[in-house]
Every structure is written in C-alpha cells, then in structure tokens.
Amino acid sequence: MLSDLRFVTWRVAIAALITCCLFSAAAQGRELDDQPYLILISLDGFRWDYIDRFPTPAIDALASHGVKAEALLPVFPTLTFPNHYTIATGLYPARHGIIANRFRSRENGDWFIHKQKATAQDGHWYKGEPLWVAAENAGIRTASFYFVGSEADIRGVQPADWRAYDKSVGGDARVRQVLNWLKRKPTRRPHLITLYFEDVDDYSHWYGPDSPENAAAVERVDGYLTALISGIDELPFADQVSIVLVSDHGQGSFNLDSKALVLDELLDLSGTSPVDGQSYVFLYLDEPDVKRATAIRDRINEVWNCGNAYLPDDTPPAWMVRENPDFADVLIIADPGCAVISSMDQSRKITRGDHGWPPEMPEMAGIFIAAGPRLPRGMNIGPVRSVDLYPLLMRLLGLEPNEDVDSQADDLLELLE
Numbered sequence: 001m002l003s004d005l006r007f008v009t010w011r012v013a014i015a016a017l018i019t020c021c022l023f024s025a026a027a028q029g030r031e032l033d034d035q036p037y038l039i040l041i042s043l044d045g046f047r048w049d050y051i052d053r054f055p056t057p058a059i060d061a062l063a064s065h066g067v068k069a070e071a072l073l074p075v076f077p078t079l080t081f082p083n084h085y086t087i088a089t090g091l092y093p094a095r096h097g098i099i100a101n102r103f104r105s106r107e108n109g110d111w112f113i114h115k116q117k118a119t120a121q122d123g124h125w126y127k128g129e130p131l132w133v134a135a136e137n138a139g140i141r142t143a144s145f146y147f148v149g150s151e152a153d154i155r156g157v158q159p160a161d162w163r164a165y166d167k168s169v170g171g172d173a174r175v176r177q178v179l180n181w182l183k184r185k186p187t188r189r190p191h192l193i194t195l196y197f198e199d200v201d202d203y204s205h206w207y208g209p210d211s212p213e214n215a216a217a218v219e220r221v222d223g224y225l226t227a228l229i230s231g232i233d234e235l236p237f238a239d240q241v242s243i244v245l246v247s248d249h250g251q252g253s254f255n256l257d258s259k260a261l262v263l264d265e266l267l268d269l270s271g272t273s274p275v276d277g278q279s280y281v282f283l284y285l286d287e288p289d290v291k292r293a294t295a296i297r298d299r300i301n302e303v304w305n306c307g308n309a310y311l312p313d314d315t316p317p318a319w320m321v322r323e324n325p326d327f328a329d330v331l332i333i334a335d336p337g338c339a340v341i342s343s344m345d346q347s348r349k350i351t352r353g354d355h356g357w358p359p360e361m362p363e364m365a366g367i368f369i370a371a372g373p374r375l376p377r378g379m380n381i382g383p384v385r386s387v388d389l390y391p392l393l394m395r396l397l398g399l400e401p402n403e404d405v406d407s408q409a410d411d412l413l414e415l416l417e
Helices: 002-033 057-064 079-087 132-138 171-182 199-207 213-231 288-302 344-351 386-396
Strands: 037-043 067-069 100-103 111-114 142-145 192-197 241-246 272-276 282-284 307-310 328-332 369-372 377-382
Touching: 037 213, 057 241, 057 369, 079 132, 079 272, 079 386, 100 272, 100 282, 100 377, 111 171, 132 142, 132 192, 132 386, 142 171, 171 192, 192 213, 192 282, 213 241, 213 307, 241 386, 282 288, 288 307, 288 328, 369 386
Parallel strands: 037 192, 037 241, 067 377, 142 192
Antiparallel strands: 067 369, 100 111, 241 369, 272 282, 282 328, 307 328
C-alpha cells in the first residue's frame, strides 16, 4: 500500500511539473508575441534617386505606408563596411573601428581586409554595441542573413541565427529563409532580422548607375521586397512588424574622358602600402614619417586638379578622420567622376561606377524608408544622417538606446507614436 501511495504521489508530482512547464512556455510565448519585430534591410549601393528614376513598386508602397527620407547621408569613407556598421551602432567609423573596407592597425600592424573571413569574422576589430548584440543581451532573439559585423563574435555575442556571406546565395533564397525564421514557434522566432542584397551595388559598379543592367538590378531587388512583404502580410502578427529599408551609400559614375592620376608615375612609392579604391587611394607608409607624408601630399596637390591629398589633420572635421590613428598617412580623394590609382596595374579595376568619393557628393547618398505600427504613414522628411538611425532602430525593438553614441536623433524619435 505504501509503495502504491508513493507511485501515485510521484505521478501527481510529475504531472504538476509538466503542467507548470507547459504553462510557463505558453506564458513565455504570449510575452514574446507582444515583443515588436524589426526587419532591417540593406540594399547596397542603392542611390537616393533610384526610386524616382526606375520602377520600384514595392519600395513605393512601403514608403506610402511609412516614412521616407529625402536621402540617407553616409559617413566617411563612403564604403560598405564603415557605413553598415555605423547604422548598426550609431557611431562614426573613428569610434567603432571599421574605418574602411581595408586598413592597417597602428597598434600591431595587422590588416583588416573585408573580403577575408579571418578578419571579417574577428570580433576584436568591431567596437561599440551593434543592434543584435544589444537585443540578444536583452533576451531578444535575433537573426541575420548578412550584415556587416553579424559574422563576428562581438563582446562575446552573435545573432542566434546568422549566415556567413556567400554571394552565390540568391535573393529569393534569402527571402525564404527570413520568412521561415518568422514562421517558427514563438520561443525560437527572431524579433530582429537583418537582410542584405548586393545586386544594385554590383551592377552599378560594373555597368554604371545609368545602365540598363543597373535598372534591371533595381527591378530584381524590388521583386525580392515584394515577396518578403507579401510573406510578412500573411503572418498573424504582421501588424507588429516594422520594416526599415536603408542603403550604405549611393553610386557615382567615372568620367571616362578624364585621365586617372597614377601615383607611381609621380612619386616613389617604395616603402608604402597603398589601398586602391579608384575614387581614392589610402596610402600607408611602412614606417612613420611625417616629413615624407607631407612631401607626398604637397607633390600631389601641386599637380592634380581633380582631387586632393590630405594628411589626417587636414581632413574636414565632419569626416572624423583625426579621431582614429588607424586612418592612412595620406588620404588621396578624387573629385566626383575622377579617378586615382597607385599604378597602371590598377587601371584594369576601374569600373563604370563607384563610391568612395566625399560623402558630401549628392550621388553618394542612399535611402531610408521605415514603416511599422509606431510610425506615421505617407510622411516625407528631409535628409537623415546614417549615424542617427541607431536610436530609432533600438526604440522600434522596444529597447533603450545606448547613450554613448554619436547619434543626434531627436527629430527621428519624435516620429514614433
């Protein structure tokens, strides 16, 4: 009889435990269902005026349901890695550390090279606290189908789901994966998702911003967005989803009638490590030598009428170059449409379109569109700085922004209802 009683007692205890766990999971699911969703989408190289120049029905519809900025103003340099990570952190490159796609550390001489996974996935290069790290630390699950920094272990944290960048994965597959993430059970469903498309940047590089090939790339990316938004609209929590569409920079055209400045025809480049960008060259001296750097700057500016060479201390304050010692010893920046290369070997790399020109150049500006339950509908606003997006993104996630950022976002935050 005693053994039977013990058996019954254990059965009751186990049943109670299972009931408690099920109730707890259900409660957690309900709590997670109340958490807002944010989909941050980057269209690399999508210039601010493409919306008016090419058919973009999905982007137009998103803008009509939300807020559209006249332009998104990039930070210096107008390159992919610095600007994406600025959007994610609210910091200038000088503070978040990703000052270019390729640069050298003054501290130890190591090189950051964006196309090498060994450095792109090395968290020690990335300063600040990107959105997904803040969200994960707050108990909010995140996922990334590509975004600068999301492959790296930053402060010991990565998105719960992430993909290593693979250009061969098509846009349709990326959209399907995002929708599959959103169809998961509440306890495994991400509430912050980043998504990235490079098509427009590629084709505007190869063929130029005004080319039919670029127009086709814009149409293709707009089609990806159509599929994504249609899929989100079918979700039972669609009214809790905010979508923010950005680009890291715009794209300009080279004047093919203008001869590129070839540095090694003008200077002795021995003992230097040039970083070629066609619209710029970042010149690192193998040994620190202010006198030599000054002589190089002066010689270039003496003969070149299609751009300027700068020492870091010469650069415009708005570029925030002086605040980080990892910037190059000499920064050679071409005027819009002009080109500069370290040697004729680099001439084969000059494409029809490019970025990397000064951020003040109108063609370097990107896009910002945001739609969601807390945002006004059909509102057009003036230009927005990319460094100012971070607090708005955090608030859309239901999180308080880190105060130690460079953002000045009062105007954007006032949009929130």
